[in-house]
Amino acid sequence: MSGLNKGVGKVEVALKWDPSPAGAAPHDLDIVAGVYTTDAPYGPPAYLVHFDSRSPDGTITLHRDSRTGQGFGYDEAMTLELPRLAPRYARVVVGVAIQQSNGRVTFGQVARTGVRVREGYTDLLGDDLTSVADATAVVVAEFVRGETEGWTFRPLLHGLDTDPSDFGALMGAQHS
Numbered sequence: 001m002s003g004l005n006k007g008v009g010k011v012e013v014a015l016k017w018d019p020s021p022a023g024a025a026p027h028d029l030d031i032v033a034g035v036y037t038t039d040a041p042y043g044p045p046a047y048l049v050h051f052d053s054r055s056p057d058g059t060i061t062l063h064r065d066s067r068t069g070q071g072f073g074y075d076e077a078m079t080l081e082l083p084r085l086a087p088r089y090a091r092v093v094v095g096v097a098i099q100q101s102n103g104r105v106t107f108g109q110v111a112r113t114g115v116r117v118r119e120g121y122t123d124l125l126g127d128d129l130t131s132v133a134d135a136t137a138v139v140v141a142e143f144v145r146g147e148t149e150g151w152t153f154r155p156l157l158h159g160l161d162t163d164p165s166d167f168g169a170l171m172g173a174q175h176s
Contacts (some may be wrong), residue, residue, distance in 0.1 A: 007150025008143060011119045013094050014074035018111035025102035027110045028044045030138040030164065031078045033060050033108040034172045041144075046089065048168045049078070059084045060092070067087065082143055082151040090145045090153030093156075095171045096129075097137040097164040107159075117141050117153070125155045135159025 013031055015157050034045035035055070047053075049060045059081045076167040080092060097103050107113055107129045117140065124143060125141060132138045139158040143151050162170055 006083070006118055007137060007146060008080065008124075008153045009151070010081050011117060011143075011153075013078045013080070013122070013141065014116045014118070015076040015096055016074045016112070016114045027105060028101075029076065029095045029110065029113070030097050030099065031062060031076055032095050032097055032168060033078060033080065034093045034095075034165070034168060035060070035085070035089050036062040036093070036172055037088050038090040038145075039088075040171060041091045042127075044059050045093075045168060045172055047112070050164075057086065058083070070084040071085065074114070080143070083143075084146075091172070093139060093172050094143075095167065096138040097162075097167045100136060100163045104136065106134050106136055107138065115140050117155070119153075124125060124153050129157075131157055132159030135161055137164070139164050139171050 009044050015029055015031050017027060017029055032047040035047050037046050047056065049055050054061060062078045078162060113129040114131060114156060115127055116123060129138060137158045137160045142154045142156055147149050160167065160170055
């Protein structure tokens, strides 16, 4: 890589799914981002961003949140402005968790799921989550700050069987 490579900059993670069948409880999927420090890139997150929180510096924002999947196309979206993150942050992990308030629900039980990671008009990742059909949460992407190249993107599709409250603590573990 050249020393002029800026790496990944501003990205959007978007999520879609179809509403539950008539008469069934709604499926609520959520995008979650965990931010990790240079001192503990695989330790507990310095902070999480999700439907009920925001990043303290405004670099990661959830600007669309759906509780049912009703809408056109991608119903939920999060923007990450990686170059604006303070130097003490070395890693950002993004995942999706299914709310489990109406009993255990897996990705295989939710119709037409899809996740997309995009920088500008370039898709870095697009997936329908069928490879994690038995999971209730999935780690989708990892962004790592390089010493000279800026941020790099690594696609991950690592399914977990956990509820959203525990997902934040588990999503940053080292995945192969």
